Amino acid sequence: MYNTIRDLRGQRGLTQAQLADQLGVSRQTVIAVEQGKYDPSLPLAFAIARLFQLPVEEIFRPDGP
């Protein structure tokens, strides 16, 4: 699954560790999600959407960019 987390994080000037802190997960998890190597659970996906104040489907897409 494709996601725009890296871009959104960059726009907000957040580091991976800061984002991980705000989401209550490890930096390892943020890296894996950003690289598309791990698709987060629904609760985590909604937490990400809430943090960036965007709908989930705008952040996660089944296809590429």
Place this chain on the structure above:
Amino acid sequence: MEQNVQYAQKTGLRYGLELGTAAVLFVAAMAIREPLANGAGSASPLVLALPVVPLWLMFVAIWRHYLRVDEFQRLQFLKVTALAAGIGLFALASLPFLGGFGVPREAGDVLWLVIPVGWVVSLAVVNLNRAR
């Protein structure tokens, strides 16, 4: 940022400490048990069963770590654990057939080697797979 790094470090440290302590206790229990088991045969069954306690302490350390980590780490940890358990199980099941090559037939004689080797191989496989 520091909060996350500190938590990750603490989690890893706590896991290492708990698992390491259990491993040291296992080695100590084996050291106590071996001379008694190979002796006159009058050793108490309780003393002979001593290594079981640290073995289960290892399981508790693994379980506690599983509960501490987040969802992605938990998935990776489960993959490593499942693979290590599989390697261990099949390695131990192979023992009775390899006696002709001088391999010990008793699981207890090779457990100390099978568990860590299985774990290291599993870690390598899962991490290599993740890196792709």
